[in-house]
Amino acid sequence: MSSHKHPDPVVADAITKLEDEGRKVQIIGQIKNGKIEIDPSDLADLAAKHPNLVFLAMNSPFDPVVPGSD
Amino acid sequence: MAAAGSPRIDAYAVLSDAPPTDRVAIAAELALSDRDPPLDCPAYRAALRKAVSEEPPPFSTEAYAKIYRDSSVSGKWLAISLISNAQREGQGAGDLWTLAACADNEAERQLIKRHAVDESRHARLYLALLDLAFPDAVDPAFRKELDVVSPGFTMAQEPSVVVGSPYATRPTIDLYVQMNIAEIRTTIHHLLQRAALALHCPAANLPRATKVLDSLFRDELSHVSYTAELIETKATAAGPGGLDGLYRRRLADFNRITNDEFGMTIHD
Numbered sequence: 001m002s003s004h005k006h007p008d009p010v011v012a013d014a015i016t017k018l019e020d021e022g023r024k025v026q027i028i029g030q031i032k033n034g035k036i037e038i039d040p041s042d043l044a045d046l047a048a049k050h051p052n053l054v055f056l057a058m059n060s061p062f063d064p065v066v067p068g069s070d
Numbered sequence: 071m072a073a074a075g076s077p078r079i080d081a082y083a084v085l086s087d088a089p090p091t092d093r094v095a096i097a098a099e100l101a102l103s104d105r106d107p108p109l110d111c112p113a114y115r116a117a118l119r120k121a122v123s124e125e126p127p128p129f130s131t132e133a134y135a136k137i138y139r140d141s142s143v144s145g146k147w148l149a150i151s152l153i154s155n156a157q158r159e160g161q162g163a164g165d166l167w168t169l170a171a172c173a174d175n176e177a178e179r180q181l182i183k184r185h186a187v188d189e190s191r192h193a194r195l196y197l198a199l200l201d202l203a204f205p206d207a208v209d210p211a212f213r214k215e216l217d218v219v220s221p222g223f224t225m226a227q228e229p230s231v232v233v234g235s236p237y238a239t240r241p242t243i244d245l246y247v248q249m250n251i252a253e254i255r256t257t258i259h260h261l262l263q264r265a266a267l268a269l270h271c272p273a274a275n276l277p278r279a280t281k282v283l284d285s286l287f288r289d290e291l292s293h294v295s296y297t298a299e300l301i302e303t304k305a306t307a308a309g310p311g312g313l314d315g316l317y318r319r320r321l322a323d324f325n326r327i328t329n330d331e332f333g334m335t336i337h338d
Binding site for chain 1: 251
């Protein structure tokens, strides 16, 4: 954990809160039909506070090829 | 790889010190210079620089970095982001495995196969970061299940078409341009992840997490450089508008995808 105060006040406040909470993180979920399903209450809580759960790694092409178009 | 006898550039330091708006072009330059011997790829470089100037990528802005910083102060957000990235890397590995199976050129087939194997390993590395930064955070039964996100591809296996992959097609310059752009964004994500993980990772685990991040970062640069080389080789096959037009069009597409992921237009 960083020992100096973050220059962004929003981030600094959140870090303080994180420290106060003892940095506890609990994730519950399951794999269903090959897909990850995080516990809905976890996601709902998170989406309300942090709606941008994206920033996904991309390594393959992003425009699916339509059969017969090649 | 750095040229023999020359000091290796600390690509991570160079990229993280660069202004966010310059990071796409600098990531590409670092990738090209990281090869032994360094790659020139003049047509690729020119196309990328022109495209970035005409279609500024939202993922190369301070606003984008700030959204990540603000979100990732939440440990739960970061942990779920790592899980989501592991899953995405596993899916991407399957698409690349499929593409490798369809390549009719043996050299390209081997390069794409290597890429698929790397991404399959990356799925596991994201889970390793999860374990290191958030030990015991994930329900043990769920954590065990998560291992299936990596397809476990190895170089000893023969690539085959993965059911459901939309990339059962011969690889083209268009697909290489898409991969190149996507890999540059992923390289930039690693800068953001490193800073965020330092906030959450227990001090005792941080050196190991840093090694994992170094490995991921090196691989991304390698993927940027091999796709750049293939793009350069195939530049004359870019079609109407040439390579400049193709790269610009695909960057605009990817910018739209990035903005759509956030439900808003990101700019400084």
